[in-house]
Each structure stands twice: as structure tokens, then as C-alpha cells.
Amino acid sequence: MNRYSFDASRRQVLAGLGATTALTLSGCATMPRQAGGQSAEALLEDIAYNLLEHEPERATGLGVDTGQYAYLRSRLEDQSPAGQQAYADTLRSDLARLRAFPRDGLDSENLTNIEVVESAYQLALDGFALPYGDTPVGNWRTAPYAVIQNVGEYIGLPRFMQSTHMVETSADADAYVDRLEQVPATFDGELARIRSARGMGVVPPDFLLDKTIVQMEQTIASAGKGELFAADLRSKLADAGLAETHADRALALETGPIAEALSRQLGELKAERAVATGDPGISARPNGDEFYAWALRNSTTTTLSPDEVHRQGLAELEGLHARMDPILRKIGYTDGSVGQRMTALSEDPRYKFAEGDAGREQIMEFIDERIEWIRAQMPRAFNTLVDPNLEVVRIPPAEEAGAPGAYGGAGSKDGTIPGRFWINLRSTDLHRKYDLADLTYHETIPGHVWEGEYSNRLPLIRSILAFNPFSEGWALYGEQIADELGAYDGFEVGQLGYLQSLAFRACRMVVDTGLHSKGWSRQQGRQFFIERNGSKPEEVQSEVDRYCSWPGQATGYKLGHSRIVSQRERAQRELGSAYDFKAFNDAVVLGGNAPMNVMERNVGRYIANTRS
Template identity: 50%
Template sequence: MKFSRRTVLQTSAAAAAMTGLLGAGCSNPESISDLKQTSEDATHSGPDAGALAVLDNAKDFMLRAYPETASSVGIATGEYAALKSQLTDRSIAGQQKIAGDVRALLGKLQGVDTDALSPEIALDMDVVTSVFERATEGFNFPYGDVAQLNYNWSYRNSPYAVAQNTGAFVEIPSFLDASHAIESADDADAYLTRMQAYAAQLDGETERVIADGAKGVILPDFLMEKTLGQLRGARDRAPVEWGLVQSVATRGKAFGAYEDKAVSIATQDVIPALIRQIEALEALAPRANSDAGVWAKPDGDAYYDWTIKASTTTTMTADEVHQMGLDELASLHARMEPILQSVGYSQGSVGARMSALGADKRYHFKEGDAGRAEIMSFIEDAVTDIRGRMPQAFETLVPGFLKVERISPDVEAGAPGAYGGAGSIDGTQPGHFWINLRSTDLHNKFNLADLTYHEAIPGHVWQGEYAFKQSLTRSLLAFNAYSEGWALYAQQIADELGVYDDFPVGRLGYLQSLAFRACRLVVDTGLHAKRWTREEANQWFVENNGSNPEEVRGEVDRYCAWPGQALGYKVGHSAINRLREKAKAELGDKFDFRRFNDALVLGGSVPMTVLGRVIDNYIAAEKAG
């Protein structure tokens, strides 16, 4: 049973809704549609023109090296129309070509004298250069998957070409369903061409799996088992049942009979490639061990240092991150204590009491498909409510074009509890809030609204629509600490707008979510720098945060496959709050909550080292105004 509920607010509907809200006493917001996307082709002269030419080279490279991007952001037309039939080359040679081009472009970027540029172009140069620097450092390691410049998967770098949450098998079917628009026979034909390219991607990754295995880079045994289980499950299912096939068959129905063609490609190309990937992993499986951390891989400590830098865009060390997690957790537990007391949970540790709260049947959804439908309805209600509160938090509003959809059952066993992101730049494709419904026990009624604010509105989907108003080059870049830090700050905004004022248990869920991210700082560094076992990580997490053990098992396995990724959330969130306190202190009575939030999102996705400059500029402008 597939659940798909589209919650859409197109521009016209947004205008009508906002008019009603404004009539209730809110000041008139500037419409995001009035903001013009900065163009690299704008008229510039002198040093700015030269810098813009280099930035344009970087943009063109990112689109052509990662063709999926053009579809995801809605620009697979005109000069980029051919990209609609292509996918990234995931072979050894393909990745080496990308790495060489990244190094060459970095040289060009670093050769630009930013002191001679206008402030706006200098900021763009700093942002783009920083991400090419991190990518170059990642490609210097002789293994792994560097995702820094890949719009769709930039948040996750991995030492493994294939894992339970990494690789074409996990990523491409959902990408084709969500981002490859089918509005003509040519679009449907391009989808079929991409299915063939998907098979080639699988083989390219298999080549890398074998080469990396020879270097001693092999999945831990528990991830190996999970990954093989997913791949075998697809191999053993009839292709006609695959979501990959049904997507083009259903959406392309108006243009021809595509099911048989898709089944043929799946049978002749994709399944043999899956079998070859399975065989390569099965050959390595006897050499897999239970070492969970990347420390066990060649040059693993240096690799983890790089992932910390790439994920947090700071210079923090593993020890500093670990201690930050412990300190933040203690502070959050202190905030949770009086609320727990007020709702009758007074005995035991905060973690133990949150576990007891999580076991309370009052906050559970029904089991099975009835519970899945209940969850989707709950999310829709939360989205409707938070939309109506947005004028209280922003002067500049966006449509928040959103589709809530279940993660494919094909891959949900290895997927996180949820994830989300903005739609296309041209506004034709919605942002997505993907929800894992493998078990309704993954979610409860005191934390699901908070998850919705994180992934959808005012989180990833909402923030992404502001990022699209940057130059195209900037729009193609995302920084984990900024994006995830914003999503946690979005949860904070919802709390500050009063969503939990009549539901204190919901506020506990929100605070537990922040504590969950503090725990990530401890557990991720524990696994990869302090050599914790998988079991130690699971136990520490459950005991200290009272989290759902099933959810924690999936989370810890995610950290094992994506070292450092989980650090960006709380590091970014804490940085945003430090900047807000700075703005309050410097502006005094001139500080405006909505204008500060506007400054955060309208500055676009940036490294934490640059965000401070964005807020300094906002403070100066407010003082001058």
C-alpha cells in the first residue's frame, strides 16, 4: 500500500491564504516572487566579471558531472536538456575524472583576488571555493564516495561506495520517481535511458567495491548483512513490481506503453548488474568484521578529521565535538526535568522517564496500514497549522510547495526515520518530506509534529526555497551544518510560535529531539574516534536519551556508514543561536525576530565560517536603518 498525500500551496493559493492572515493583523510580507535570482550573466565589469566567469565554470561543471542535479532543480532544458538522459559516472574512471576537474577548478577559484571584488561576488567566491577545497581533500583519499558537490546527496560522504544507505541502488529509484518529470514521450524515453545508465552505475560502483576491498575498506559485518539483504530483496522481486518500473509505467501512460520497455531494461540490464554487485559484496563478506568506526580503515583517523570539517564547516576536533555533545545534553535534560515532573514522571533518569513516556500507549499510532494512514493525516494537520503561523516568523514568505510521501518499502529497512528537501528552482516540482513507515512504532504523537517542522515547514523544504533565490551556482550548493542547523532552528521557531503551549508532552518531544542531536555528537565521535562498538553506541544512546531502541539501531548504523554527517545538526544549531544572541545584544530594541530569520535564510546556504559575516552585515544594516 503506497501512501502519498500532496500538500500544495502554489503561489496563487499562497497569496490568498496570506491575504487572510494579514487581515488578522500581520504586517504585509514581501513576496518571495518579487525577489530576483542573482544571475552569473548579470552585467558586471572589471574583477567581478572575471570572477563570475570562474563561478560560471564551476556551475557548469557541477551540472555536467552530476546530471541528476539539473532534473532536481528543474533546469534540464535548453543548454542542459541533454542531462535529462544522463546519470553520474560512478565508475573508478568517472570518479577520477571528476576529482581531476575539481582540482583544476579549485586552482582557478583560488587564483581570484577576492579583495578586488564587490562584497556580493566576494561572498559567492568564498562559499564556492570552500566547498571545492573540502571536495579536493576528500578526493585525496584513495577510497570512499565524496558527495560534497553533488546537489542531491551532498550531505553524505562515505568511506563506502555501496552501503545500506549509500549507492545507486538506494538513491536512483527514488530520485527518478521524485525528480525526473514526465510530461512528454521524450521525458519518458529519457527515463528509460536513465534506467540503462542506472545499471551502468551499479557496475561502476561494483568496480569500486572490489578495488576498495583490496585496500581493506570493507563494510562492517552488520552493514554488509543489511546491504546484501536489500539488494537480494530487489533481485528476487518481479521487475513489474518495482517502484522504478511502475513510476514510468504510470506517469508515462499518456504517451505510450512504457511498462514492458521498463521491465525489459530491468530484466536485461538492471538485474544482472544487481547480481554482479551482490556477488562482489558476498566475496568480501568473509573478510568483514564488527569494527564499527572508520578508525579501522586505512588512514581512518585522518579521514574522520576530514568528515568533521566537511560536515560542520568548522575547525572543531573530535574531542571538542564529543564534549560539546555531553554539555549540550546536560543543559537540555535540565530543561526537560520540570516538564517531566509536571506530567507525572518524577522518578529515574531523564532518559529512563522519556523511555517510559515513549511506551505510553496514549501517544502511539495504530499498527499496520491503519496506523500509516493515521500518521499521514497527523502530518497534514501539523503542516496546515504551522503554515498559518509563518507570517509571525518571517517578513519574506515562500510558498512551501510540499509533497509528503512514504519512503519506498524497497529501501526503508536501511533508511532513516525521515528526510526532506526543497523542490525545483522553477517551482514545478514540490519539495519532499519522506517518512519511513516500515513500522508505525518509529513515530509517536509527541514527536511527529516536531519531525515535520524539521523536514518540511519551516525546515528543509521551506529554507530550500529561499536558497533558490541565490545565484544558480550558489543554489546548487548545500552545507550540512547550515542546512541541518537551520532545520533544528526551525523546530525552535515552531516552539517559540506556541505550538506546544497546550501540549507540554509535545514540548518534551521537541526537547528530546534536540537532545537526540546532542547525543549524535557523542555517539558519532565515540564510534569513529574513541573506538566504541556498535553495541556500546546503541546502549549509550537509549539510556541517555530514552530514544526508541529500533530507531537508535537504524541511526547508529547510519553513522557507521556516513562518518561525521550527524555532527552538522547540533553544531549548526548552536552556531545560529550564538549569532542570534549576538544580534540581540548589539541591536537591543532594534532586534526583530522576523528580520533576523529573514537574514538567515536570504543569505543562502553557507559554511558556518561565512554565516557570521552574513549576520554581521545584517546587524550593520539594521543599525544604519
């Protein structure tokens, strides 16, 4: 596992900046227009901390729970219906403040910041207005079911406390236990929401509940042994040289009230299972079409209809297969469709990892080597460089069955919590030597971890808010950058893995809309991947189930990538010989994580500035 150096002093810097100063990549901006004595920067910072009042875990993840905001380190989000309504009320109030702020005279950075926040808050408020679901605010998850196989604090809180809530002082340990005291209420808040949804007739598919019940039972068993929180705290206390008193309190909470609250959730899940059906799509649930329309808007930051997304996915898939066909022929795979030939390629023992722990070790070594290579290439692709603090971590085995093949993201804003590439190793058959390099570039450099480092240097509110088509579109564009830098020179089968990755995301557009707007079955979704793209059955089983619990989210990847590529083509067309690869990449990534229309305006400003 590699750990790359990064400026770890930013936590102290942030603590001294106070609530009215924002970090930017370009240094100190000109003081913008003020309204009522408040600058745009101060307003945005105030709005950021208003949001963190409702999601204090994000403050810890960003490393800004310091100084006057240190109290956030002891809190958890209120998951109850009343707590979620209070969150929506704050968003509504702050959106009104933003819209009332005068725009003339604003510099482009502050104008972009305001446009981004407006878009995120309106999308979130539209989600909160729906009668059920777990609404993201500047986040990628569109979840109609607040507790399911990959959604819920029974998954999120143990992971957060173990990987993000660091314990270096007695005050940190106090905050850890303070949070644990709130955990039963957190679980009961979710319980009230899923019970309310069941009362409306909104019950998850039976096959998702089957997975969730098994996972919940495993979580309860772990809680009964103090393995979710108490063991982690005890280890952290030992590392910090602190007394174990806090761990004893944690153990009593975990094996008592926390385990009891989890058992109440389990009882509700079993009640839901008794009335569940196998219909996979949200359209089979009350208000399902309305939910999906919002989920698509949130996931694409466009107003494309399900039919338009479906057709675009089919067209993109056809174009990518046309690029794959000659490579397959060149390496000797000539018979059958592209999907059939990729299926045959996946069975080639040359490209498989060993089974079991030996193969898991091979996979981790392979990832480390690819990170070293791509990190060294970044000066060829960007003028403005970052140096991510990065870890490669196995997804906890208890979560692997319901988790995707991998996921990743940047670390904290202050640099003390590393960016992470979480890899699913439940079976080494999930990965191949021709597709793991591409997956690594997607999740780490120049993908999620790399992009997140730039967003972490923007004003706080911009570090908080993220948009699915930009996050995932950029990660796919990062795959393209790696290819263009020579990642597969002398290894053409690796380029097949890259193109299949793009085709996989095009399939997502088709399958997600098929499941949620065209009445597809779960098996139809799986077979589309296997037959049309040659995807591995083991991979697509949990993949399709993920779409059932996150409607719309899977459509943003390829759509976002295509939008970024179209803007690059625009820049090349309009600038001619003045176009510069590194300058374009800087223009997109320095503009920060943004809705598609804001990203396009940022590229327009790059073009105009290059011409001037």
C-alpha cells in the first residue's frame, strides 16, 4: 500500500483562517460586491457551515471541525423526519439569501461559486419535497430507500468512525463517545422514515431486502462483540497512549443501546420482506415516475428524459464497440459479437489473477505499480499539479456482497485524512489484468482522488458540494488521459479494458433507464451487460442491484464524460493552434466540481481568455 506525501499542516491553517476566509487555488481574490455589509465569500462560508450543522460528519471528513467549529466533532446528522425537514428549511433559507445577492460586479470565481450552490440546493430541495427517500445535498446518491444493502448508517457510521474520526487527544476520544451516544437515535430516525415509506406502499425489492437482512444480522453480531466501534476506539486510544476508559464506555453503548436499535431496524426489514415483490424498478412504487424524473435530473444535471438517456446510451455503446472490434481481431478474437468476444477474453487464464489471498496480494501490488506510473505522468497533462495523500484499502468483507467493484475519493480538506481507493476483493474473479489498470486510474489518479484535491482547495462550500456527472465524468476522462499518455503502449489488450470500461458506462445508461422507466426485469439488466458488452456475471450481479437502490445515479458517468469531451472538441475547434491539452485540463479541473452547464461556461471563459 502506497502513502504519498501531502501538506499535512492545512488543518492548523484552516483552524486559523476563521469563518470568513476561503481557500482558492489562485490565491487571494479581489473582494467582491457586498450586500448588507457581507461579501460573497463571507456569505458562501456562512452557508457552508450552515450545511455542516446538519451534516457534521462532513466537517470531520473535510478536517474543518476545528476552532470555533470543534463542537461539530461530537455530533451526528439527525436522521429523523423532523431532522431532515429542518435540513430542508435551512437549504430553502440559504437559497433565498443567495438569490437575493447582487451579481453585478462579481468576479468569475464568485459567480461560478454562487451558480454551483444554487443548482445543488434547488436539486436537493426538489428531492426533499418527494414523500420518501434519502436526499443527497451535493452528493451522488439518489436513494428511495433510507436503509438497504448499500444505504444506511448501519454501513456508513462504522466506516466513518473507523476511517475518518481520528483519535489523537482525550478531546477526540470524548467526541467519539459523544457520537456513539447519538447512534441509537440515528438508527431510530432512519427506522421512522422507512416505516413511514412502508405505510405509503414503498417497499424495496425482495432481493435487495434479502441482502440487507443478511448484512444487518452480521452487523448486529459484530455489535454484540464490540467490533463496530469499541474495538476501533480501543486501538486508537492505544496508538495515542491514552487510557482505555473511553473504550469501556463505547463497549457498553455498542453492546447495549446501539445493538438494540439495530435489532429494531432488522425487525422492520423483515416486516418489509414479508410484503415485498421482485419488481426492480422505482416506477413500480408509488410516485415512482416522479422520483425517477428527479433522480435523473440530480444524476445528470440535465433535463434529459429517460428515453433520451436510453437512446444516447445505445448510440455510445455502438460507437465504442466499433473501436473495440479491430483490436479484438488483431489479437485473434474474430468470431461473434464484441460482447461474445470480450466474454471469451475474460476466460483467458493469462489475464486472471490467482484465487484467494494470493490473488488478492497480486491485485494490490498491481494497483500500487499503476499508481506509481500514472503519478509520474501528471506533469505531461496538467500545468497545476497536486500531490495526493492516497491509500488503497479493501472494502470490509461484511460489505463486499452489496458493494460495487471499487470506489474512491479524495481525502480531507486539511490533508490529514488520505484519499482512498476502496477495492472489492470478495473474489479475485471480479478483476482482470486488462481492466484493473483502467479502474485504478478512474478511482485514483487522474480520477477521483486527483480531482478531489483541487476541489478541496476551493472555498469550503465548493469542497462540500459534488455533482455526479462531473465527478464520474471526470474520472472517465481521467481514464482517457491515461490512455492518451501511453498507459497501454505495447499492451493493446489493456486498451480493450479501457474501451470496455467506457462501454460498460454506456450500458449503465441503457440498463438504468430500462429498469426504472421501461419495465425491465433484474435478469434483463444483467443479461444486457453480459451479452452486449461481455461483462463478467460476477461483476454485474451487484452492479444491477445497485441501480435498483440508487435510481438514476449510474446514468451520470458516460453522460458526464461525453460532455467533457465535447467541450474539449469545442476548444480545439475554436482555438485551433492556440489550443493546449494541459491548459484545457486545468480549465476543467480548476473550475471545480460543477453542474454540466457551469462546467461548459468555465470552458467558455478559458477559450475567451486564450483568445485575448
